[in-house]
Amino acid sequence: GAGVSQTPSNKVTEKGKYVELRCDPISGHTALYWYRQSLGQGPEFLIYFQGTGAADDSGLPNDRFFAVRPEGSVSTLKIQRTERGDSAVYLCASSFGGGGNEQYFGPGTRLTVT
Amino acid sequence: GENVEQHPSTLSVQEGDSAVIKCTYSDSASNYFPWYKQELGKGPQLIIDIRSNVGEKKDQRIAVTLNKTAKHFSLHITETQPEDSAVYFCAASTNNFNKFYFGSGTKLNVKP
Numbered sequence: 001g002a003g004v005s006q007t008p009s010n011k012v013t014e015k016g017k018y019v020e021l022r023c024d025p026i027s028g029h030t031a032l033y034w035y036r037q038s039l040g041q042g043p044e045f046l047i048y049f050q051g052t053g054a055a056d057d058s059g060l061p062n063d064r065f066f067a068v069r070p071e072g073s074v075s076t077l078k079i080q081r082t083e084r085g086d087s088a089v090y091l092c093a094s095s096f097g098g099g100g101n102e103q104y105f106g107p108g109t110r111l112t113v114t
Numbered sequence: 115g116e117n118v119e120q121h122p123s124t125l126s127v128q129e130g131d132s133a134v135i136k137c138t139y140s141d142s143a144s145n146y147f148p149w150y151k152q153e154l155g156k157g158p159q160l161i162i163d164i165r166s167n168v169g170e171k172k173d174q175r176i177a178v179t180l181n182k183t184a185k186h187f188s189l190h191i192t193e194t195q196p197e198d199s200a201v202y203f204c205a206a207s208t209n210n211f212n213k214f215y216f217g218s219g220t221k222l223n224v225k226p
Contacts, residue, residue, distance in 0.1 A: 042216030099212065103160065
């Protein structure tokens with residue numbers, strides 16, 4: 001079946017612009033996660049959704065970052081007033097129910113802020 | 115918060131040899147330790163995991179060991195094959211298995 005998909009695969013934006021990154025989880029997966037992976041580093045937790053609500057957003061670095069999952073399926077990560085330091089690969093993962101069930105990762109969106 | 119350190123950063127082995135990657139963690143409350151394999155241009159994929167009530171787990175050529183007292187865990191790959199070449203990440207979780215702290219990764223190169 002289809003895995004986790006993320007769009008766009010690559011995004012180049014100018015400093016100060018607004019961007020939206022989309023994640024389509026595996027159908028039926030109630031838990032959804034966003035991570036940020038800088039070059040040569042492991043993924044860094046950003047936010048976790050259980051259904052429509054953000055169960056843990058403690059990883060969001062500041063108030064320029066926001067994520068939504070209005071219908072409990074597709075999620076959008078929104079970054080306002082982008083900075084060069086936001087450049088990274090943004091990974092999305094989903095799992096059935098969360099709580100230790102396997103997280104399936106998408107291929108990521110590579111964001112470059114110029 | 116939790117701090118996970120991973121060594122070595124790169125590892126080169128001959129096909130058929132074993133590979134060992136080690137991780138340490140700082141928070142004694144961590145209770146779930148997954149290992150991921152990431153190939154170029156792809157997201158990480160779970161290869162094996164272990165929970166804190168178990169000391170060792172094995173799945174074919176892959177095994178993971180956990181020492182809770184010393185707060186370290188290791189990935190062992192035996193009879194390595196070229197297709198094992200990838201970046202491997204360890205992770206630890208302290209919060210109902212939903213918030214993972216990842217190590218910095220080990221780039222494994224298996225030479226044919």
